Amino acid sequence: MKSFNSFEELSTDFQNLYDNLPNQDWYHGHISEHKEPEKLSTHIERVTKYVLKLVEVNDLDNVADKLINNILSNSPVIEHKFEVGNFIKQLFIQSIAFHDYGKINPNFQADRLKNRHFQVDSKIKIGTHHSELSTFVYLNHFFPVIESKETFSDDEKNYLHFISIFFANPILHHHSNYLDSKINFETEIVQNLWQFIELFSINISKGHSDWFFMRNNKGQNENIxxxxxxxxxxxxxxxxxxxxxxxxxxxxxTAGDYLATNEYMAGIPIERYGLLSDDNLRNKITTKFTKSEKFQNGKDNYNKALYENFDFYRNLKFENLHERNPENLNFLRQKLTTEVVGNIRKHSDKKLFYIEAPTGSGKTNLSLAAAIELLENNAELNKIFYVFPFTTLVTQTFQAIKNTIGVTNMEIIQLHSKAGFHSKNNDGDYGADKLNYINNLFIHYPITLLTHIRFFDILKGNDKENNYILHRLSNSIVIIDEIQSYNPNLWDKVIYFIVNYAEYFNIRFIIMSATLPKIDNLFNDFQGKFVHLVENRDQYFLNANFKGRVNFSFELLDKFSQPNTGEERTKYLQNLKIFLTEKCQEYSKNNNDKIKCLIEFITKKSASAFYEILKNDKQFEEYEKFIISGDILEPRRKEIIDELKAPKSDKYVVVSTQVIEAGIDIDMDIGFKDRSIIDSDEQLAGRINRNAIKEQCTVYLFDFDKTFWIYGKDDRYKTMKELSDIEYKDILENKTFDILYNRVTLKRKNLINDNLNTACEYYDYFKKFNFAKINQEFRLIEQENESIFIPLLINSKYFEGNELSFLRELNIFPDLNGEINGEVVFDTYKKILKNVYSDFTLKQIDVKIISGIMSKYSFSIFKTQKELLSGYFDAGENCNYGYLYLLNWENVYSYYDGFVSKEIIEKDVIL
Structure with missing residues (x-):
């Protein structure tokens, strides 16, 4: 049962103030060179039409009602709950109707819209602006309307006055890049704009209006x-x-305004909103996952056997599955899936879920099983969002989901800077491209994959582009992977947003990881809200088929002490090389003379030093040797990964930095790691024996660089330093991550509960409606990045088909070796940015496509490290386009090895 009247009912239940305007047909909403001007009244009607459609398809009446109900429940002065609630909803929907009333400003009409009915009037103090006037009209209209409500108490009227001020903010800022909560009209502006109150015949005296906007000695509108x-x-x-x-x-x-403007300017009405409410699509996904014989890649669909024999797998006894063999491993995976599905069926009305599953158990398949079960049990759910910490995981999972449930580019999108422009078709039609651009901007796709950063920016951000998307989160399933990958100082904010959005926007959150912190423990009110979909967690983690996937060896920690001097570092690396050689030989001897070895260092400097040792060692002549670090371009990384998946040689050794933990999809035989924090150590182990079918796979931990340099401020590092050696080993060997996480969360919880501590200040920003601080003080990555562009040659096979078509249209072709020149790409990028387009949307499409191409030639460093490399970049024109353009790259950089200049490597910039 609804709490209040619907937005549609309320949108027709008020006087259209626009009808009071004399000569109302004179006013334009927008103009175009190719068609008649759009009437302002038509634009306002279109905006309302789109907003009501967005409300309908996303079930936003229920969202608004829940939010308003809670607001009123926390306000003891409210006696007429239904009437006040309805009025709040009316203020909400009318703020949208009023948002462009300020376009009646004759300066705006004459100057911006070339309207011959009007002339520029220099006496109007807001120039050609219209948002200020819209806000002024809205507040002046509702001030007397609220005061006239005889049934409302004085407290209720005061309450509604604030709400009207509150909803005036989006009107004022709807053409700004950011939403703010400050409204402040100067006295001169108030007096100057009064003429428009008279023009609209608003029933308010000038005295009341002046009183409302009266300024105090602080320069504020005092009564506001x-x-x-x-x-x-x-x-x-x-x-x-x-x-x-x-x-x-x-x-x-902002979304309704954009879509309405697009309908006039581009002539493209939006009719499809990318939902899973289509029964055909829901059935297709469910059937493909549960009943089809084959996945899209032609491999057998193991889920079919699972659903046909659900009870058999569900009732398998753990004691019969201890022996380590492929059959038991598959039985455990199937049993784990039935446990997840069974618990979803039991708790389908709940909104918060944990999936804690060991590496090698198939988390993507588990999450799809959970999502499909939620769709089957909740008809109102109509979108799926997958959220990952790294773009590599987004890309990998994008392909895996398409393969598993048979969706196409019409139904799934990946959102990140390297993805370029996502097209539902490849016909090159500009009309279709414009529609694709709208679908990209508003993610009108049933399934969306995006990064943690983008997702939480939508939840907390006050910028326009991320808020375009917020309304789409309603009635969705959100699957968040690797939630532990960010600093524990942020975990309380993460869970705060998750729990609240789940409650009010009817979102089902599934948080999954092999190393899962129970972040709901940070708040007493949130404790126990999550359903653990894997109830028998230890039965899986400690089973030999998962636990025995990788063994940890700590012998190097006892064998070698952490070096301090340059001489000690050189000696350490030589000894490490000898040890690594022995272990590689041992493994290959027992495995048909084949070996894939991975060694990870904390810094590029250390990784490069060890890589050079291996390259110059005769014992490694028969090995293929690769380095993967932050300065290795994406095409080269893909080249390495592809070769490791389809080996051309028998022996490989990969030297890496911590970027190897960022979802790099490789499966190695043995590993070595400079230990850092436990999460990181476990992540590296996840690159070893990923499918859990090999024997004798070991990760050897050593202690070379000082972890404090990177993790000194991280509570996980601080807490880990308090662990004994026995506890540290136990956590890694027996996967008892809660030993660490419980201590970390307890410390954070104590800080939040300490009202004198800055940790609790963040929640005061909500009381002050300080949107900028709410956004800025919750940053998943604290340091800003700069992108370095390397103008080298890259093989065209690493370009998407639409990217090559785009370049061909610009007369850019691969050379005789099939390579595309980065210098030409950068020049093209500059031209696109500088060119004046007759159609803004088409320029944005070109920028999106060329940005995806640019990402193949670029990588990121922290902004704070920019100065260390300043002498290597173009300080001329090329520095003005958002990239650090590397000059004379051949002298300092290699496509295969990244930076090779000792001077740069010694600066230790690239991690």
């Missing part, structure tokens, strides 16, 4: 500030619902 202060007294706790309600309003206003 008074209403804000009173509201803080009315709303005693839990400011999140009001924060989310305003973000939702901003999302719908």
């Amino acid at each position: 500030e008074v209403y804000k202060d009173r509201f803080y007294d009315y709303l005693k706790k839990d400011y999140f619902p009001l924060f989310a309600l305003l973000k939702l309003n901003y999302s719908l206003l």
Whole structure:
């Protein structure tokens, strides 16, 4: 049963103020060279049409009702809950209708819209702006309307005055890049804009209007500030619902405005919104996953046997599955899936789930099984979001999902900077490209894969582009992988947003990892809200088929002490090389003279030093030797990964930095790791014997670089230093990660509960509606990045078909060796940015495509490290386009090895 009237009902249940305007047909909403001007009234109607459609397809009446119900429940002064709630919803929807009323500004009409009915009036103090006037009209209209409500108490009226001020913010900022919560009209502007209140015949006296906007000695509109202060007294706790309600309003206003403008400018009405509500699509996904004989890649679909023999796998006894062999491993995977599915069926009404599953158990398949079961049991769910810490994981899982459930580019999209422009078709039609651009911008796809950073920017951000998407989160399934990959200082913020959005936006969150911190323990109110879909966690983790996948060896920690001097470092690396040689020989001797060895260092400097030792050692002449670090370009990484998956040689050794942990899809035989934090050590182990079918696979931990340089501020590192050697080994060997995480979360919980500590200050920003701080103080990556562009040659086989077509249209072709020149690509990028396009959307499409191409030639460093390399970059024109352009790259950089200049490597910039 609904709590309040619907937005559609409320949108027709008020006087259209626009009807009061004399000569209303004179006013334009937009103009185009190719068609008649759009009437302002038509634009307002279109915006309302799109907003109501977005409300309908995303079930946003229910979202708004839940948020408003909570706001009112926390306000003891509210006596007429239904009436006040309805009025809040009316303020919400009317703020959208009012957002462009300010376009009646004759300066805007004459100058911006070339409207011959109007002339520029220099006496109007807001120039050609219109958002300020829209805001002024909205507030002046509702001030007397609220005051006229005889059934409302004075407290309720004060309450609604604040809400009207609150919803005026998106109007004021709908053409800004960021949403703010500050409204402040200067007295001169107030007096100057009064003429438009008269033009609209708004029923407010000039005295009341002047009083409302009266300024104090601090330069603020005093009564607006008074209403804000009173509201803080009315709303005693839990400011999140009001924060989310305003973000939702901003999302719908800006999205509706964009879609309506697009319909006029491009002539493309949006009719499909990318939902899983289509029964045919839902059935296709379910059938492909549960009943088809083959996956898209032609391999057998093991899920078919699982669903046909569900009870058999569910009832398998753990004691019969201890022997380590491929059959038992597959039985365990199937049993684990039935446990996840069974618990979803039992708790399908719940919203928060954990999947804690060992490496090699098939987490992607587990999450798909859980998502499909949620879709089967909850008809209102109509979108799936997959959220990953790294773009490599996004790309890999994108292909895996398409293969497993048979979806196409019409139904799934990956969102990240390297993905370029996602097209549902490849016909090169500009109309289709424009529609694809809209679908990309608003992610009108049933299944979306994106990064942690982008996802949490949508939840918390106050920028326009991320808020475009917020409304789409309603009635969705969100699967978050590797939640532990960020600093524990952020975990409380992560869980705060997850729990609240789940509750109000009807989102099902599935958090999964092999090393899963129980972050709900950070707040007493959230504890126990998550359903553990794997109840028998230890039965899987400690089973020999998973636990025996990789053995940890600590002998190097006892054998060699951490070096301090340059001489000690050189000697250490030589000894490490000897040890690694022995272990490689041992493994290859027992495995048909084949070996794939991985060794990870914390820094590029150390990795390069060891890589050079191996390259110059005769014992490794028969080995293929690769280095993977932060300065290795994406095509080269793909080249290495492809070769490791389809080996051309019998013996490989890969030297890497910690980027190897970022979802790099390789399967090695033995590993060596400079230990850092336990999460990182376990992540490296995840690159060894990934399928859990090989024997004698070991990770040898050593202690070379000082971990403090990177993790000194991380609570996991601080807590790990408090562990005994026995506890450290036990956590890695027996997967008892809770020993570490429980201590970390307890420390963080104590800080949050300490009101004198800065850890709890973040939640005060919600009370003050400080949107900028809410966004800025929750950053998954603290340091900003700079991109380095390397203008070398890259083989065209690493380009997508639409990228090559795009380049061909610009007369850019591969050379005789099939390679594309980075210098030409960069020049093309500059031309696109500088060119004046008649159609903004087409320029944005070209920028998106060329940016995806540029990513093949570039990698990132921290902005703070830029100065260390400043002498190597072009300081001329090429520095003005968002990239650090590497000059004379042949002298300092290699496609195969990254930076080769000793001077650069010694600076230890690239991790």
